[in-house]
Amino acid sequence: MIAENTQTQMRKGILEYCVLLIISRGEIYASDIIAELKSARLLVVEGTLYPLLTRLKNNGLLSYNWVESTSGPPRKYYLLTEKGKSILGQLDSTWQELAYAINTSKKVADNETKDQINLNK
Amino acid sequence: MKKTLNINIGNSIIHIEEDAYEMLTVYLNEVKQHFAKSADDFEIVTDIENRIAEMFGEMLNSQQKQVINIQDVQSVIAQMGSVKDFESSEEEEAEEYIAPPQFSVKKLYRDTDQAMIAGVCSGLAHYLDVESRLVRLIAIATIFLGGSGILAYVVLWIMIPRAVTKAEKMTMRGEEANLRGFANSYLQPLVHHSRGFIAEFLDVLGNFINGTGKVIFKIIAAGIIAFGSIAILSLIVILAALLGIWDSNIYQLFPLSIINQEYITVSMFAAFIVCVIPVLALVLFSVRVAFNSRPMNKSLSFGLLIIWLAGVAVTTFYVVKIGSEFKEGAEFTQVNDVKTFQTYTLNIDRTRFFTKEDSLRYSIDPGNYNGRRILTDLDHNFDAPRNIRLNIEKSENGKTSxxxxxxxRGKTFEVALKNAQNIHYDFLQHDSLLTFSPMLQFAKTGNWRGQEVDLTLKVPVGTKLNISKDFSRYLDGYGYWDCNHDSNSEFTAWKMTDAGIKCEHEEAENNGE
Known part of the structure; x- marks a missing residue:
C-alpha cells in the first residue's frame, strides 16, 4: 500500500513531464500522445489523459487547435504555449537535479552494500 | 436478431445494439459522476465522448460493419480506462471525495419477471430485501383489513415503474449498475422467470388490450374523458357557487348548515380537492389510453397525490371537528295549555316564508313576523332529516295541552342546550283549529346540530279530532292510512278513547257490532 502510494506519486509528476515533452515536439492529437506514452512504456489509459490535458490547458501551459479529420468529428491538436515552454525548461532542470539526487543516493547505497559484503567476508 | 438504437455521441450518429447501449450509458454515467467534482467536467466528458465516437467510427470502418455491439463497447472502455483506473492516477485531494452512499443505488421497481399479478410485491421485496412470499402474505392479510390492501396495490401498480432494462433490473435488486455488475449479469443471467398465473393472464389481457381491445378501451376512455371533464367543470362551478357567488342563504339549508360559517371556505375547498383529483387522475389516465400519449409526468402525479392526501387530511380534520360538536345532547320541555274544545281540527301550516332578499324586494317589514308570509300550497320536499314528530295522547287531567x-346536540351540554333553545317552532290556535308549522326555524342563525322537536298534544277522552293528510305525515304508528276510507277528503275523523285515539269510522263499526 505504501509502495503503491509512492509509485502513484512518482508516476503522476513524471506523466505530466512526459506529456509536456511529447507536446513540445509539435502539434499532436490526444490518442497520438497515448501512443507515444505507450512506446515510452509509461502505461496509461486514455481517460486519464483528458483531465490532465484540460488542467494543463487551463493553467495556460497548453493551447489547442481544431483540425478537421477525415474520419469523424474535428480533433483537438495540442501545442505548448510560451508559458508551457518556460515551465518545461524549469521541469527539465528539476529533472536533472532529481536524476542526480537519485544517482548519487544509489551510488552511496551501492557502496554501503559493498562495504557490508566486505565486512561479512 | 437484436434491437438496435441510434445514438448521437460526439456529434456522430452511431447504430448501437441495445445491450451495448446500456453498457455504454452506465459507463458514461460513471465517468460523468467521477468528473462531476472537477470544474472542467463538461470539457473532459466532451473530450471523452468525442474520442469514443471516433473509436466507434474507426471500428465500423475497419470491420466493415454497421452496428456497434457489446464487444466493441468493452474494447473502447478498456482503451479509455474505467473509473477505477482514473482514480488511481488522480490527485490526492480527489481521494477525499466521498462516494455517494450505497443505499441510493437501490430503487423501487415492479419486478414483472417474478410477478404474481403486476410485480408490486416482488418489487417491494427486492427493495426491502425480504422474501417476496412474506410481502405477499402481508398484502393478502391487509385485504381482510377492510380491503385497503387492494387499493394500495392498485395505487402502487400505477405509481411504481416496471423494471424494463437490465440496468433497471439491477438497481431494483440493489446491485450496483456499474460495469462489474454488468459483466456479471452477462455471464450469468440473473432473471429467474417465475410468474403467477394472474400475471400470465394479465399479459394475455395486455395483448388483447393492445390488439382488438384497444378500440373498445379507447371508446370507453373517450366517454370517461367527456363525463370526467363535465364532472370537473361542474365541481368547479359548485365550488365557485358555494364560495360566494350564490347568496349566503344556501348555508342555511340542510347539508351545508352543518358546517360552521367560519369553516366553510377551507372545508369546501378541501372537499373539492378530495373530489376533483381522483376524477382528474381518471381523465388524465383516459387521455393516455385514448391518445397513446406518454405516461403522466411522475412529479405531476406525485404532486397530485400529495395535494389529494392533504385535502383528505383537511377534510378529515373538519369532519372530526364538526363531529365533536355533536358529542353532548341537551333537551328541555315546554308545556302550553290549549283552550278546550269538543272538536279540534289539526292541520299543518302550508304557508311559506319569504327569503331575506324577497322581503327586502317587496318592502316587507322584517320586524313584522306575520307580514313575511305568502301562501304557497306546493308539496314541499323536506330535505332536512325529519326533525318534527307529533304524538296525540290522552290527557289525564281533563285539560288540553x-x-x-x-x-x-353540541360540543358541551351548555352549547347543546343553547342550540335547543335556539329552536323556534310555530304553533297557532284559531279557536278549534290548531295549525302546526311544517318546519323548525332558528331564532338566531345557527348550524344544524341535530335539532329536533317532539310535540305531544294531550286531549281529554271523548274529544273529536279532524286530522289532515298533511298532519298525518308527522304522526307515527297511528295507522292513519287504514282509517282513511275516503281518500278524496282532506280530513279524517278521530276520537280520543281510553286506549288512545281511534279512527272514528272504525269506532262506529265496532260499536255497531
Missing part, C-alpha cells in the same frame, strides 16, 4: 320537547 301541548308539550314541546326540544332536543339538540
Amino acid at each position: 301541548l308539550s314541546q320537547y326540544y332536543k339538540a
Whole structure:
C-alpha cells in the first residue's frame, strides 16, 4: 500500500513531464500522445489523459487547435504555449537535479552494500 | 436478431445494439459522476465522448460493419480506462471525495419477471430485501383489513415503474449498475422467470388490450374523458357557487348548515380537492389510453397525490371537528295549555316564508313576523332529516295541552342546550283549529346540530279530532292510512278513547257490532 502510494506519486509528476515533452515536439492529437506514452512504456489509459490535458490547458501551459479529420468529428491538436515552454525548461532542470539526487543516493547505497559484503567476508 | 438504437455521441450518429447501449450509458454515467467534482467536467466528458465516437467510427470502418455491439463497447472502455483506473492516477485531494452512499443505488421497481399479478410485491421485496412470499402474505392479510390492501396495490401498480432494462433490473435488486455488475449479469443471467398465473393472464389481457381491445378501451376512455371533464367543470362551478357567488342563504339549508360559517371556505375547498383529483387522475389516465400519449409526468402525479392526501387530511380534520360538536345532547320541555274544545281540527301550516332578499324586494317589514308570509300550497320536499314528530295522547287531567320537547346536540351540554333553545317552532290556535308549522326555524342563525322537536298534544277522552293528510305525515304508528276510507277528503275523523285515539269510522263499526 505504501509502495503503491509512492509509485502513484512518482508516476503522476513524471506523466505530466512526459506529456509536456511529447507536446513540445509539435502539434499532436490526444490518442497520438497515448501512443507515444505507450512506446515510452509509461502505461496509461486514455481517460486519464483528458483531465490532465484540460488542467494543463487551463493553467495556460497548453493551447489547442481544431483540425478537421477525415474520419469523424474535428480533433483537438495540442501545442505548448510560451508559458508551457518556460515551465518545461524549469521541469527539465528539476529533472536533472532529481536524476542526480537519485544517482548519487544509489551510488552511496551501492557502496554501503559493498562495504557490508566486505565486512561479512 | 437484436434491437438496435441510434445514438448521437460526439456529434456522430452511431447504430448501437441495445445491450451495448446500456453498457455504454452506465459507463458514461460513471465517468460523468467521477468528473462531476472537477470544474472542467463538461470539457473532459466532451473530450471523452468525442474520442469514443471516433473509436466507434474507426471500428465500423475497419470491420466493415454497421452496428456497434457489446464487444466493441468493452474494447473502447478498456482503451479509455474505467473509473477505477482514473482514480488511481488522480490527485490526492480527489481521494477525499466521498462516494455517494450505497443505499441510493437501490430503487423501487415492479419486478414483472417474478410477478404474481403486476410485480408490486416482488418489487417491494427486492427493495426491502425480504422474501417476496412474506410481502405477499402481508398484502393478502391487509385485504381482510377492510380491503385497503387492494387499493394500495392498485395505487402502487400505477405509481411504481416496471423494471424494463437490465440496468433497471439491477438497481431494483440493489446491485450496483456499474460495469462489474454488468459483466456479471452477462455471464450469468440473473432473471429467474417465475410468474403467477394472474400475471400470465394479465399479459394475455395486455395483448388483447393492445390488439382488438384497444378500440373498445379507447371508446370507453373517450366517454370517461367527456363525463370526467363535465364532472370537473361542474365541481368547479359548485365550488365557485358555494364560495360566494350564490347568496349566503344556501348555508342555511340542510347539508351545508352543518358546517360552521367560519369553516366553510377551507372545508369546501378541501372537499373539492378530495373530489376533483381522483376524477382528474381518471381523465388524465383516459387521455393516455385514448391518445397513446406518454405516461403522466411522475412529479405531476406525485404532486397530485400529495395535494389529494392533504385535502383528505383537511377534510378529515373538519369532519372530526364538526363531529365533536355533536358529542353532548341537551333537551328541555315546554308545556302550553290549549283552550278546550269538543272538536279540534289539526292541520299543518302550508304557508311559506319569504327569503331575506324577497322581503327586502317587496318592502316587507322584517320586524313584522306575520307580514313575511305568502301562501304557497306546493308539496314541499323536506330535505332536512325529519326533525318534527307529533304524538296525540290522552290527557289525564281533563285539560288540553301541548308539550314541546326540544332536543339538540353540541360540543358541551351548555352549547347543546343553547342550540335547543335556539329552536323556534310555530304553533297557532284559531279557536278549534290548531295549525302546526311544517318546519323548525332558528331564532338566531345557527348550524344544524341535530335539532329536533317532539310535540305531544294531550286531549281529554271523548274529544273529536279532524286530522289532515298533511298532519298525518308527522304522526307515527297511528295507522292513519287504514282509517282513511275516503281518500278524496282532506280530513279524517278521530276520537280520543281510553286506549288512545281511534279512527272514528272504525269506532262506529265496532260499536255497531
